[in-house]
Amino acid sequence: xxxxxxxxxxxxxxxxxxxxxxxxxxxxxxxxxxxxxxxxxxxxxxxxxxxxxxxxxxxxxxxxxxxxxxxxxxxxxxxxxxxxxxxxxxxxxxxxxxxxxxxxxxxxxxxxxxxxxxxxxxxxxxxxxxxxxxxxxxxxxxxxxxxxxxxxxxxxxxxxxxxxxxxxxxxxxxxxxxxxxxxxxxxxxxxxxxxxxxxxxxxxxxxxxxxxxxxxxxxxxxxxxxxxxxxxxxxxxxxxxxxxxxxxxxxxxxxxxxxxxxxxxxxxxxxxxxxxxxxxxxxxxxxxxxxxxxxxxxxxxxxxxxxxxxxxxxxxxxxxxxxxxxxxxxxxxxxxxxxxxxxxxxxxxxxxxxxxxxxxxxxxxxxxxxxxxxxxxxxxxxxxxxxxxxxxxxxxxxxxxxxxxxxxxxxxxxxxxxxxxxxxxxxxxxxxxxxxxxxxxxxxxxxxxxxxxxxxxxxxxxxxxxxxxxxxxxxxxxxxxxxxxxxxxxxxxxxxxxxxxxxxxxxxxxxxxxxxxxxxxxxxxxxxxxxxxxxxxxxxxxxxxxxxxxxxxxxxxx
Amino acid sequence: xxxxxxxxxxxxxxxxxxxxxxxxxxxxxxxxxxxxxxxxxxxxxxxxxxxxxxxxxxxxxxxxxxxxxxxxxxxxxxxxxxxxxxxxxxxxxxxxxxxxxxxxxxxxxxxxxxxxxxxxxxxxxxxxxxxxxxxxxxxxxxxxxxxxxxxxxxxxxxxxxxxxxxxxxxxxxxxxxxxxxxxxxxxxxxxxxxxxxxxxxxxxxxxxxxxxxxxxxxxxxxxxxxxxxxxxxxxxxxxxxxxxxxxxxxxxxxxxxxxxxxxxxxxxxxxxxxxxxxxx
Numbered sequence: 001x002x003x004x005x006x007x008x009x010x011x012x013x014x015x016x017x018x019x020x021x022x023x024x025x026x027x028x029x030x031x032x033x034x035x036x037x038x039x040x041x042x043x044x045x046x047x048x049x050x051x052x053x054x055x056x057x058x059x060x061x062x063x064x065x066x067x068x069x070x071x072x073x074x075x076x077x078x079x080x081x082x083x084x085x086x087x088x089x090x091x092x093x094x095x096x097x098x099x100x101x102x103x104x105x106x107x108x109x110x111x112x113x114x115x116x117x118x119x120x121x122x123x124x125x126x127x128x129x130x131x132x133x134x135x136x137x138x139x140x141x142x143x144x145x146x147x148x149x150x151x152x153x154x155x156x157x158x159x160x161x162x163x164x165x166x167x168x169x170x171x172x173x174x175x176x177x178x179x180x181x182x183x184x185x186x187x188x189x190x191x192x193x194x195x196x197x198x199x200x201x202x203x204x205x206x207x208x209x210x211x212x213x214x215x216x217x218x219x220x221x222x223x224x225x226x227x228x229x230x231x232x233x234x235x236x237x238x239x240x241x242x243x244x245x246x247x248x249x250x251x252x253x254x255x256x257x258x259x260x261x262x263x264x265x266x267x268x269x270x271x272x273x274x275x276x277x278x279x280x281x282x283x284x285x286x287x288x289x290x291x292x293x294x295x296x297x298x299x300x301x302x303x304x305x306x307x308x309x310x311x312x313x314x315x316x317x318x319x320x321x322x323x324x325x326x327x328x329x330x331x332x333x334x335x336x337x338x339x340x341x342x343x344x345x346x347x348x349x350x351x352x353x354x355x356x357x358x359x360x361x362x363x364x365x366x367x368x369x370x371x372x373x374x375x376x377x378x379x380x381x382x383x384x385x386x387x388x389x390x391x392x393x394x395x396x397x398x399x400x401x402x403x404x405x406x407x408x409x410x411x412x413x414x415x416x417x418x419x420x421x422x423x424x425x426x427x428x429x430x431x432x433x434x435x436x437x438x439x440x441x442x443x444x445x446x447x448x449x450x451x452x453x454x455x456x457x458x459x460x461x462x463x464x465x466x467x468x469x470x471x472x473x474x475x476x477x478x479x480x481x482x483x484x485x486x487x488x489x490x491x492x493x494x495x496x497x498x499x500x501x502x503x504x505x506x507x508x509x510x511x512x513x514x515x516x517x518x519x520x521x522x523x524x525x526x527x528x529x530x531x532x533x534x535x536x537x538x539x540x541x542x543x544x545x546x547x548x549x550x551x552x553x554x555x556x557x558x
Numbered sequence: 559x560x561x562x563x564x565x566x567x568x569x570x571x572x573x574x575x576x577x578x579x580x581x582x583x584x585x586x587x588x589x590x591x592x593x594x595x596x597x598x599x600x601x602x603x604x605x606x607x608x609x610x611x612x613x614x615x616x617x618x619x620x621x622x623x624x625x626x627x628x629x630x631x632x633x634x635x636x637x638x639x640x641x642x643x644x645x646x647x648x649x650x651x652x653x654x655x656x657x658x659x660x661x662x663x664x665x666x667x668x669x670x671x672x673x674x675x676x677x678x679x680x681x682x683x684x685x686x687x688x689x690x691x692x693x694x695x696x697x698x699x700x701x702x703x704x705x706x707x708x709x710x711x712x713x714x715x716x717x718x719x720x721x722x723x724x725x726x727x728x729x730x731x732x733x734x735x736x737x738x739x740x741x742x743x744x745x746x747x748x749x750x751x752x753x754x755x756x757x758x759x760x761x762x763x764x765x766x767x768x769x770x771x772x773x774x775x776x777x778x779x780x781x782x783x784x785x786x787x788x789x790x791x792x793x794x795x796x797x798x799x800x801x802x803x804x805x806x807x808x809x810x811x812x813x814x815x816x817x818x819x820x821x822x823x824x825x826x827x828x829x830x831x832x833x834x835x836x837x838x
Contacts (some may be wrong), residue, residue, distance in 0.1 A: 346733045360789030375735040388726035394746040398727075450730065 003308075011536065015087075016043035017221045018067070018106075023081035025071065036062040036076055037043050037245040044189065047219040049212070051232045051253070053268070054242035055469040061226050062245075066091075067223075069098050069106050074228045076335040085189075104134040106363055111175035111194040117166040124162030127181045134185055138370055144174075149180040154210060172203035176210070178348050190215070191223045196231065200333035200496065205540040227470065229272055232498075233257055233543030241265045259548055271474040273499035288357075289323040289490050290345065290378075290458055293324065295354035297340050318354070318516055320509060327484060327491040329505030329522065331498055331537070337514040338494045342460050345492070347371050358458075358551035376406060379451035383463040385443035394432030395421070395446055402454045413453075418450040424549055425479060441472035445479065452483065460492045465500060477504055498541055510534045561772035566729050566827040573823020579816030583694035587633040589749065598783040602627075609801050617801045619792060626803060627810050628783050637785040639700055639764040639769045646704035647765075648711060648758050655715025660723055670716065676709040686770055686777060694777045702764045711757055752828035756821055763817035770810050785810050 020043070027038040037059035054060045065071050067083055067090065083090040085105070090098060111115045118126060124146050131142045150158035153176040166174060175195060182190055187397055192211065196204040212235050215222050225234060232239055236253040241262060249262040260266045301317045318341055322328050330338040344351045356363045358374055360487065366374070379402075382388035389398055399420055400413035408416075418428040424445040435443060444464060451459055461480065465473040467491075481504055495501050501508055501522070510518040510523045510533065518531040525541050529535045541547075567573055586593070596602065601622040604614040609625075611617065616625035658669040678683075688702035722728060723746065730743050772778055773786030774793075785806040792802030 066736070342606060348729055348732060374737055375733055378733075380733050382726040382732070383732060384726055388730055390727040390731075390745055393744075401731060405734055405736045405740065447730075450734070454734065 017046050017086065018223075019082075020063065021082045021084065022066070023063060023066060023083060023486060024079045025066055025076055026061075026079040027049070028075050033245070035079070035245050037242075040242070040245070040247050041081075042247060043249055044221045044223055044327070044485055045189070046221050047215075048237040049222040049224055049412075050238045050240060051226060051231065051236035052240045052242060053226055053232055055227060055268075055471065057244075057341065058242040060242045061193055064108070064223060064225055068102055068106065068191065069110075073500050087221040100134075103130050103187075104185050105187050106189045106191065107187040108191040108193065109175070109178045109182050109195045111197050113171050113198065116178055117174055119166050121163055122163050122178045123169070127177070127184050130181060130184050131441070134456050144244055145184060146180075146265070149184050150177070152176070153180045155180070168513075169200055170203075170392040172206060175199065175203075175337045179207075179210065181216070183218075183437045186218065187220070189221045193223075193225045194227070195224075197227070201498070201540040201542075202333065203538055204217055204231075204542065206270035208542065210323070211235065216540065221288055228542065229257070229269055229470075230541065230543030232546070233546035241268070243308060248281045254344060257354065271471040273477070273497065273503050280483070286323060287359075289324050289326075290320075290322040290492075291355075292318055292320040292341065292345065293355045293357065294319065295341060295344060295356060297330075297337075297349070297351045314421075318514075318520070320516065322490050322492060324457070324490050325484075325488045326507060327493055327505045329493045329495065329501040329508040330511055330516075331495055331501045331508060332511030333496060333537075335513075336511040337510050339462055340514075342380070342462050342492060342494050345458075346378055346460055347375070359471065376402075376454045377457045379454050379456035379459055380497040381444070381447050381451050381459065381461040381464045384467050385440045385447060386467075389443055391435055393417065393434075394431065395433055395435065398446065399450045399453050402450065407456075417449070417453060420452055421446075423483070424449045439472075440468050444468065444476050448476075448479065448483070452487075458490045458492065460494075462494045463496065464493075466495065466497065473500070480504065498526070498537060510537065561719070563827050570823040571825070572819045575737070576816040576819025578814055580820060583633050583813050583816070584637065585799055586630050587637050590630045590634055593630050594624065594633045594710060595610075596627065597803075598627040599623060599629040605782070606799055608799075616805045617799070619802050620795060620799070621687045621789070625805050626700050628788050629785070629805055629832070632785040632788065632806065632809065633813075635696075635779070635782045636766045636769060639696065639703065640766040640817075643703035644709065644761045644764045646700065646762060647707040648754065651708035651711030651714050652747070652754065655712040656719050656747065658712070659716035659719025660738065660742050660746065662720070670713075673712045676706065679706075681706040682768070682771065685772065688773070689772060689777050690747045694772070694779055696779050696782065699769060699772060699777075699779060703768050705754050706768075707761050707764065708816075711754070711761070714753055714757060715750060715823065718753060719746055722746045722749055750823075756825045756828065759817060759821035759824055763814040764820070766810065766813060 019041075021041050023040045024038050027034060027036050040059070042050065042052075051062065052060045055515070062076065066078060069090070070334065071077065073478050078091055081091070085101065090101065092100070117123065124143075127149060128142050128145045131137055131145060135142075137145065146162055147158045150161055155161050155173060155176050160402065161169075166177070169177065178195075190211075195211070196207050199207060211222065213222070224231075224235065232253065232429070237525070239249070239251065239256040240247050240251040241264065243264050249256060249260065249265045251261075255263060256322055259267060259270070318337075319328075320328065320341070330341065332338050343349045345356055347364070351364060356365070358377065361374070363371060363374060375378065389395075391399075394546045396414050396417040399417035400408075400410070403413040403416065404410055414431070418431045421428050421430050426442060426445055426449075428440070430442075430446075435446065438446065447464075464480070465476050468476060480491070480493075483489065493501065493505055505522045508518075508521065508522045509516045510525065510531065518525055518529065518534045525534060526538065529538060595631040603614055603618045603622050605620050607614060607617060607618040607622070609615065609617040614624050614626060614627065618624055654669050654673060658666040658673075658783050684706050685702045688705065692698035692701070719742075723823075728741060728745050731741050736745070769778070769784065770786030770789070773784045774790035776787075776790060778784050778787045788806035789810075791804045792799065792806075796803055802813050
């Protein structure tokens with residue numbers, strides 16, 4: 001493994017603010033490898049954004065948590081190495097000294113804005129807390145600072161927002177509050193651990209812009225952890241690529257992105273969904289396999305409290321057709337109603353109105369017994385490979401459960417399950433094992449095999465790759481494309497990632513607030529978007545300039 | 559998986575001790591007729607004989623019955639009542655909890671209100687009333703104990719089922735066309751087995767205590783020698799003959815302690831994730 005350690009230091013810049021020297025963090029004995037991170041070294045200079053990139057389990061978060069003293073004791077402990085902040089070793093500091101540094105000089109924002117705020121405290125009070133602990137400002141001055149911070153992160157009417165509770169804010173707004181909190185003490189270093197991963201693309205773009213602006217304004221050092229090279233291209237000055245707990249490449253963003261030295265970096269960049277629409281055109285003639293007409297579903301919440309009663313209309317008058325062999329993509333941000341439509345088609349929820357015609361039969365008019373025969377023809381692949389397989393069943397049983405429910409003899413169904421494991425690229429012996437023995441990508445293959453066991457005509461894939469690492473994502477997408485072509489399956493592919501949609505779909509529907517705002521051939525929708533929302537979505541894809549200038553190649557770069 | 563489970567269980571010293579205690583009690587119950595072939599109600603020596611006289615390990619009671627024979631035969635009654643009443647209570651609790659959790663709606667509400675009815679009546683009072691009405695016998699005691707112990711389990715199972723029901727693997731089973739009954743039995747229940755087993759092991763201990771309390775009050779099965787009966791009948795002579803109530807009392811204490819230790823050990827063994835899976 002090439003260990004490129006170019007200790008880049010721009011000329012004329014002060015000595016590094018943070019230096020990580022040969023940091024090794026030990027894992028507990030029963031873990032699959034001895035160290036979470038091994039001999040990691042990188043530096044963080046004032047006034048720069050360093051992106052640490054890697055797939056899950058690469059140790060990128062562990063390093064950041066070590067800096068903040070957040071390692072879960074006693075499972076993870078620092079076995080060797082130093083973390084120097086302005087020349088002082090944080091590792092050797094007493095708890096009290098570390099606490100003085102934490103929050104004050106080094107601040108952190110987290111991935112999940114929904115859980116990072118205390119739900120029972122007003123947001124203003126939460127920001128003020130750090131000021132009470134670390135400064136001797138009086139109440140008035142603290143209040144002024146809170147308002148100033150909320151204003152700085154671009155939140156509307158900070159005076160009133162200060163007094164609201166977190167549940168009133170959207171995910172993006174909460175992340176802004178988190179940033180305001182981190183910035184309240186004007187730290188030297190901001191550590192951001194996947195701060196935009198849980199957010200929609202358009203929100204992600206706003207938060208990235210915000211972090212960049214604030215960084216430039218305050219000349220802060222930002223350590224930005226991410227798995228997405230698009231995000232790296234968007235904001236990084238320098239990049240550290242991590243794999244299996246080691247830094248495999250470190251250098252200026254421009255260099256790493258355009259001429260990666262390490263093979264692993266190259267592989268990661270190549271596995272990114274390229275976002276170029278497929279060339280193959282599917283004949284959309286003939287009768288539609290599935291047609292959804294005027295489907296509506298209204299969610300009512302808080303029906304008992306009269307004042308709070310809200311109606312959320314999702315899937316408002318949707319019209320959609322899928323032809324045999326066609327892949328229709330539904331893209332949109334969270335809450336746009338795309339999953340609701342999918343669930344209505346497989347019969348997991350009942351819409352309030354409209355028709356869903358499968359080969360001419362209206363599925364919504366059928367009762368439970370009448371719907372049952374159609375379950376064979378419409379199968380679903382779920383989003384979370386960790387939740388979609390019953391942990392108490394063996395893999396072969398999971399795959400065979402559908403056919404068995406429809407009367408296939410048990411032995412025959414289990415034999416077929418083993419064949420299907422081969423189809424999805426797993427060993428037949430996998431059938432005798434339990435789901436927890438498999439990785440996320442392998443589990444998703446099992447999930448696909450389960451759907452195929454029913455020999456469906458329509459496969460509904462609800463965000464099937466969004467829980468997976470980029471390299472695994474590419475493999476699962478290839479598998480889906482391959483199976484689709486072999487079996488002439490029609491597929492409804494739901495995703496929030498436009499790059500993925502462009503790659504796999506023939507036809508694309510863009511959804512917003514429960515409506516399909518644009519619908520057409522993938523090349524058309526992505527090439528010449530007509531709806532302003534589609535354009536906004538496409539604009540928000542991170543790292544576009546880089547994608548355009550650097551089309552990823554299949555093989556090694558020349 | 560099973561090996562890991564046993565290892566996790568064995569790592570808990572208390573649980574192993576509890577298992578050993580309960581194993582001894584079970585052996586006592588199984589081999590009662592070998593150890594003390596005569597009827598425990600028979601007079602075999604002088605009344606009020608202190609321990610270690612006339613070959614009686616724990617002395618005799620006021621009618622000259624061997625205390626040790628009573629303890630060994632009493633183990634049968636205690637275990638029999640503890641296990642059967644728990645089995646019955648688990649059956650009722652799981653059935654009602656699973657149906658209420660899976661179907662929800664008005665049916666779930668109805669079942670839960672019914673459960674609350676049983677939860678609000680003080681357990682012991684209800685047991686006494688039921689046993690008094692149906693005359694004390696093993697059957698009526700088991701029925702009464704089962705009737706007062708299923709309610710908390712039903713609530714527990716309902717909660718588990720409620721959270722499992724919306725999981726994706728259950729939805730996948732729905733899209734595969736499995737029937738509701740199959741989904742409950744094959745998909746959901748195996749996943750809430752661990753809390754059921756843990757609370758069942760603790761329920762056995764409670765049932766034994768309830769039975770002892772009933773016998774203490776004279777509401778035990780008059781044909782069965784039981785620990786509670788022995789303590790109850792000896793309480794009037796506590797100051798002259800301490801051994802008559804001491805040994806059966808210790809037997810109850812040790813058995814309940816053993817079962818509780820097993821319960822806690824099972825709980826830890828079923829949740830190794832709480833301790834181990836922290837590496838992210």
